[in-house]
Amino acid sequence: MTDQVLIFDTTLRDGEQSPGATMSHDEKLEIAEMLDEMGVDIIEAGFPIASEGDFNAVSEIAKLSKNAQICGLSRANFKDIDRCWEAVKHASKPRIHTFIGTSPLHRAIPNLDMDQMAERIHDCVTHARNLCDNVQWSSMDATRTEWDFLKRTVDIAIKAGATTINIPDTVGYTEPVESADLIKRLIEEVDRADTVIFSTHCHNDLGMATANSLAAVQGGARQIECTINGLGERAGNTALEEVVMAMKVRKDVMPYRTGIDTTKIMNISRRVATVSGFNVQFNKAIVGKNAFAHESGIHQDGMLKNRETFEVMRPEDVGLSGTSLPLGKHSGRAALRAKLTELGFEMGDNELKDVFVRFKDLADRKKEVFDDDLIALIRQNDTEDDRLKLKDLTVICGMNGPQKATMVLEVDGTDHTTQATGDGPVDATFNAVKALFDHNARLQLYQVHAVTEGTDAQATVSVRMEEDGRIATGQSADTDTVVASAKAYINALNRLIVKREKTAPGSDTAGIKYTDAGE
Numbered sequence: 001m002t003d004q005v006l007i008f009d010t011t012l013r014d015g016e017q018s019p020g021a022t023m024s025h026d027e028k029l030e031i032a033e034m035l036d037e038m039g040v041d042i043i044e045a046g047f048p049i050a051s052e053g054d055f056n057a058v059s060e061i062a063k064l065s066k067n068a069q070i071c072g073l074s075r076a077n078f079k080d081i082d083r084c085w086e087a088v089k090h091a092s093k094p095r096i097h098t099f100i101g102t103s104p105l106h107r108a109i110p111n112l113d114m115d116q117m118a119e120r121i122h123d124c125v126t127h128a129r130n131l132c133d134n135v136q137w138s139s140m141d142a143t144r145t146e147w148d149f150l151k152r153t154v155d156i157a158i159k160a161g162a163t164t165i166n167i168p169d170t171v172g173y174t175e176p177v178e179s180a181d182l183i184k185r186l187i188e189e190v191d192r193a194d195t196v197i198f199s200t201h202c203h204n205d206l207g208m209a210t211a212n213s214l215a216a217v218q219g220g221a222r223q224i225e226c227t228i229n230g231l232g233e234r235a236g237n238t239a240l241e242e243v244v245m246a247m248k249v250r251k252d253v254m255p256y257r258t259g260i261d262t263t264k265i266m267n268i269s270r271r272v273a274t275v276s277g278f279n280v281q282f283n284k285a286i287v288g289k290n291a292f293a294h295e296s297g298i299h300q301d302g303m304l305k306n307r308e309t310f311e312v313m314r315p316e317d318v319g320l321s322g323t324s325l326p327l328g329k330h331s332g333r334a335a336l337r338a339k340l341t342e343l344g345f346e347m348g349d350n351e352l353k354d355v356f357v358r359f360k361d362l363a364d365r366k367k368e369v370f371d372d373d374l375i376a377l378i379r380q381n382d383t384e385d386d387r388l389k390l391k392d393l394t395v396i397c398g399m400n401g402p403q404k405a406t407m408v409l410e411v412d413g414t415d416h417t418t419q420a421t422g423d424g425p426v427d428a429t430f431n432a433v434k435a436l437f438d439h440n441a442r443l444q445l446y447q448v449h450a451v452t453e454g455t456d457a458q459a460t461v462s463v464r465m466e467e468d469g470r471i472a473t474g475q476s477a478d479t480d481t482v483v484a485s486a487k488a489y490i491n492a493l494n495r496l497i498v499k500r501e502k503t504a505p506g507s508d509t510a511g512i513k514y515t516d517a518g519e
């Protein structure tokens with residue numbers, strides 16, 4: 001038996017069936033192109049009878065496809081199959097996929113007994129096969145279908161000319177041992193089973209879709225049906241990135257290969273998340289934001305010494321630039337030192353100890369400590385020497401603007417007071433600073449983060465200013481967002497003054513032009 005496992009992507013059909021995941025025509029074309037480029041063997045592009053839009057998308061994708069087979073879904077009736085063929089026939093490698101529910105629950109819906117259903121399967125597969133030499137049969141809800149009847153449906157489909165037999169676990173009911181056994185038994189017991197490819201199609205209702213799909217492959221399936229990010233109805237379908245990476249990483253126990261260029265995984269995952277509106281959960285395997293991120297000290301220390309300590313695959317293999325070691329309350333000295341070195345701060349053990357204490361204090365108040373936070377933290381010690389200090393601030397705001405800020409600012413040891421207005425309380429506050437300390441520095445970034453939840457949350461404000469190519473960031477936290485904004489702005493200005501003095505010693509006017517307007 002071949003070691004090649006075909007990847008059948010159904011993001012555009014079963015994935016799109018997730019409530020709210022509808023994609024536009026152009027988005028579908030774009031995703032199909034990305035799937036084709038990443039090496040997916042078969043793209044199920046839609047359900048042509050479902051709507052004009054689906055029909056057009058499948059037809060267009062069929063025309064544009066380069067390498068992948070293009071498949072359309074159709075119920076087990078001639079009208080659906082004909083419509084499907086009309087759409088997929090434009091592809092260089094078209095496939096018709098037809099199905100019916102074979103379990104007792106599903107047989108009851110069209111009210112067909114076993115014999116009638118067997119006849120329907122025979123007729124429909126024969127009809128499809130007369131149109132196209134690449135026909136996939138699915139006995140929907142196979143895992144809840146009586147063994148003898150399932151075997152009979154598969155047997156009939158093969159005799160009628162199906163080239164792929166798909167065994168769907170439609171409601172995510174099976175488990176890995178059963179999944180493997182089912183395929184194995186069908187291959188052993190159905191006539192001419194070796195003339196077709198067996199396929200597995202799993203859903204994640206019990207969180208076992210990936211395990212069940214891989215088990216089916218171990219049982220002899222050579223096609224996995226899956227979707228990007230595991231998009232799909234209810235708990236979703238098998239995630240393409242999970243099965244592909246599992247087979248790549250655990251070749252020792254799963255000696256199979258796929259044609260997928262795994263370095264394209266992240267890109268398509270992000271695009272599918274955007275167009276479907278289904279964000280990927282942070283801790284999702286392979287493509288989640290945290291899949292290659294380590295915050296805790298012991299893990300970060302291990303990763304810095306040998307990345308294999310806490311990673312079973314390389315982030316580069318899925319298209320990421322590398323591992324991320326975000327700093328937070330669980331981080332240790334090793335990661336802090338590595339980050340500081342990366343930011344250009346070399347320090348001895350004692351200094352690091354001191355910064356570490358202040359870092360932990362900040363991390364306790366903040367979800368994640370960013371590079372700018374660290375820079376601000378290291379420079380916090382210098383506040384004694386600051387030329388500008390906020391002494392007092394009162395802001396009047398409300399619906400009837402302009403908002404007014406009254407500020408007392410200490411400039412070089414002398415207090416100065418002013419009143420300024422602006423478009424909103426923050427603008428009024430910044431205008432007050434400008435009135436008291438004239439400067440040409442340009443505000444590049446103003447960001448407010450909530451440290452905690454609730455209306456009494458601390459706001460952390462980051463401000464980035466630029467003048468003549470010199471950049472300085474300021475940061476401050478306060479339960480009053482406007483006060484935090486004023487302090488962060490003044491903080492950034494102080495740093496810009498220091499930078500200016502360093503680049504032009506002895507000159508008071510180089511870099512920042514300032515006059516004390518409060519004189």
Ligand SMILES: CC(=O)SCCNC(=O)CCNC(=O)[C@H](O)C(C)(C)COP(=O)(O)OP(=O)(O)OC[C@H]1O[C@@H](n2cnc3c(N)ncnc32)[C@H](O)[C@@H]1OP(=O)(O)O
Nearest residue numbers: 014017047049050051075076077099100101109110140170
């Ligand atoms: C597990 C799966 O993912 S199966 C695929 C599910 N995907 C979809 O349903 C998305 C696309 N579907 C649609 O747009 C619509 O359901 C359509 C266009 C296909 C059909 O719409 P309608 O004609 O209004 O039928 P409706 O959706 O209400 O009911 C489904 C009909 O299909 C029949 N049916 C369901 N599955 C099959 C099948 N595999 N083969 C034949 N008939 C089927 C049902 O018995 C029912 O027929 P009835 O109206 O004679 O009772």
Ligand SMILES: CC(C)C(=O)C(=O)O
Nearest residue numbers: 099138140141168170
């Ligand atoms: C149409 C079939 C293959 C399906 O999506 C399912 O059974 O889950």
Ligand SMILES: [Mn+2]
Nearest residue numbers: 014170201203
């Ligand atoms: Mn499905």
